[in-house]
Amino acid sequence: MRSFVPSRSSLLMAPALAWLTALMVVPCALVLALAFFRRGIYGGIEYSFTLENFGLVLDPLYASIFLNSARIAGAATLIAVVIGYAAAYAIAAAPRRWQPVFLFFSVLPFWSNYLIRTYAWIVLLNREGLITQLLRWFGYTGEPPSMLYTEGAVIAGLVYNYLPFVILACYAPLSRLNPELAEASRDLGASAMTTFRRVILPLTVPGIAAGAVFVFVLSIGNFVTPALLGGGRFQMIGNLVYDQFLTANDWPFGAALAMALIAIMLLVLTAQALAADRAAGRVAEAKGGADD
Amino acid sequence: MTSSPARIFGLRTTLVLVFAFLYIPIAVVVALSFNQGGLPTVWSGFSLKWYASLAGNAAILSAALNTLIVALVSTAIATLLGTLLAIGVEMRRQYGSGLEALIFAPMIIPDIVLAVALLSFFSMLDFTLGLHTIILAHVVFNLAFVCSVVRARLKSFDWSIVEASADLGASAVTTFRRVTLPVILPAVVAGALLAFTLSVDEFIIAFFTAGAGRASTTLPMQIYSMIRFGITPEINALSTMVMAVSITALTLSQRLNRGVIGQ
Structure with missing residues (x-):
């Protein structure tokens, strides 16, 4: 057998x-291979080896788009992790039988249509949208604030779309946390804040890292949210790839950009694996300490 | 843990705020879809007229039909392949990290990368783009999701009953039909429902692999082009219907197989 x-x-x-x-x-x-070829004169592909496309990725013009994307994705990641961790903490502290329900409803929006969730923010943020209406209702009479087509709108859209995953990723280690560890810390005289900072937070780093990686990777390669909520004013790597393939017709350069995206993803995943390893060491230490 | 009133208040407020943040934007779109006047600003009474106007929109109807075809066919193929893959992997028990990475990759690879890769691949092979290429592409990530849902179910599966069935003289097919399948069926259906939803909602890969022309426009592609022209009551109605389909499929999936969405 x-x-x-x-x-x-x-x-x-x-x-x-x-x-x-x-x-x-x-x-x-194939895309990787494509990145080493030249763009033909009429937009096709010329099959001769070159490293120009990768050089172009590092060109100040495009490098600034990379940095800009990283900044927007970084801001979205930071905000999503703070909100998501707080939500996961509150869910893990809720009565046991309610936890699966809360978890289900916090992840449900994530599986519904991405475009529609982004569109909802156009409805909220446009000049005559719900937020402007609310301000008027509270007595605001000035010009409607311009919130749509700003960097803030792009970040809000990214946070909104990817928050559920952070909640899920942070909930896993938080729900497995041994409450005796926190109690021991308090008994030894640590304040609630110190207990959180020195005991709970370090033990839940793997969840935070997993959530952060997910938001960052998906945000930096996004082209829908910058196109819709940024009004095309904020180019991100995803938009750049989109343009090379569908409008500029420079596939080899687009391929090099796509490969740069994969490289960033692998880099971030490696960093996450390292953070998880270090945290695993801490968990082992904490367990060893508890046995003494 | 100590549960001071202040702590409980803080935790509850956090939950309320987070759920408000997650659901208010969607709720606003749903509410506006029933707004008679169609203006996003003034509520002028309940009406279903925007849903009726969808029914008369030929472009939307043909996009909906295309989406249904893509989702059904890609789900059927992905469910079959993903389930077989899950059984094969779990049966083997010893597998390299390379195999694990290959199965996991479709779930984490950025959509735009897979989209441009497939576009390059199809055009290099001189493939005519259309619904069939969207289906080929959707099976890639759908089978990975089906596989992961079914594998989770198989983790607790006792393989010795398969051996017992074989020892008692049952053929491999009979053993599968009478022993393995009943155990994993809820997970298979849950995985299929998840795949169906993912396919109905998928935009980027479909956009790149559909080719030019309206004949292979899917619903998300139609929604994207409508959104670019601004807010209309029809988009609100269409969005509400698409979300209702996704949420129904996912709730069913969750009921069949606890925790499927959490994976």
Whole structure:
């Protein structure tokens, strides 16, 4: 039986793995290869080797778009992590039987349509939108504030769209936290704030890191939110890739940008893995300490 | 933990504020879809007229039909392949991290990267773009999600009953139909519902792999082009209907298989 199992399991996995290879691995490898070719005179691809496209990625003009994207994605990540952690903390502190319900309803919007969730913010933020109406209702009579098509609108849209994942990622370690650790810390005279900072926070770093990576990676490669809520005024890497493929018709450069995006993603994932490893060390220490 | 009144108040306020933040924007769109006057600013009475006007919009109807075709076909293929993959992986138990990464990749790779990769791939092969290329592309991430839902269910599966069934003379197919499938069926259906929702809502990859022309426009593509022209009561009505479909499918999925959404 045992010797029979591997071949049967390979057979079961084969169709899916073939699909993933043909329609994910090969196309991605192709894009990587494309990044080393030249753009043809009429927008096609000229098959001669070059590193120009990667050089262009580092060109000050494009490097500034990268930095800008990183700043917007970083701000969205920071805000989403703060709100998401607080929400996850409140859910983990709720009565046990309510926790799955709260969790379900905090993640539900995440699985509904991304475009619609972004559109909802146009409805809220436009000059005659709900927020302006509310201000008027409170007696505001001046010019309607311009909130849409600003960097703040882009950040708000990103936070709104990716918050559920942070809640989910932070809830996992928070719900597994041993309450005795916090009690021990208080018994030893630590304030609530110190207990949080020195005991709870370090033990929940893996959740924060996972949530942060997710928001950052998805934000930096986004093109829908900057296009809709930024009114096209805030170029992010995603918009740049979009333009190279669909309007500028410079596929090799677009491919190099896509690869830069993947490189950033891998870098951030590695950082997360390191943070998780260090936190695992702390958890082991905390457990060892508790046993003494 | 100590539960002082101040602490409880703080925790409850946090929950209320977060849920308000998550649901008010959506609720506003839903409410406006029933607004008779159609203005986003003044409430002029309840009406279903914007839903009726959707029914008379040929572009929206054809986009809805396209979306349904893409979602149903890609879900069917992904459910079959994803379930087989999950069984194969869990049966084997010892697998390299390479395999794990390959199965996990479609869920974390940025949409725009997969979208441009597939566009390059299809155009290099001189593939005509259309609904079929969207389906090919959607199966990629759908099968990964189905696989992860089914694998979670199989984690607690006792493989010795499969061996027992084989020892008692059942064929592999009979064993699958009578032993394995009943155990994983809720997860398979939950995974399929999740895949269906993801496909109905997916915009970026569809946008890049649909090709030019209106014939293969899906609902999210239609919504995107409508949004770019501004707020209209029709978008509110359409958004409400699309969200109702997603939320129904996901709630069903969650009921069938606790925790599916949390993965």
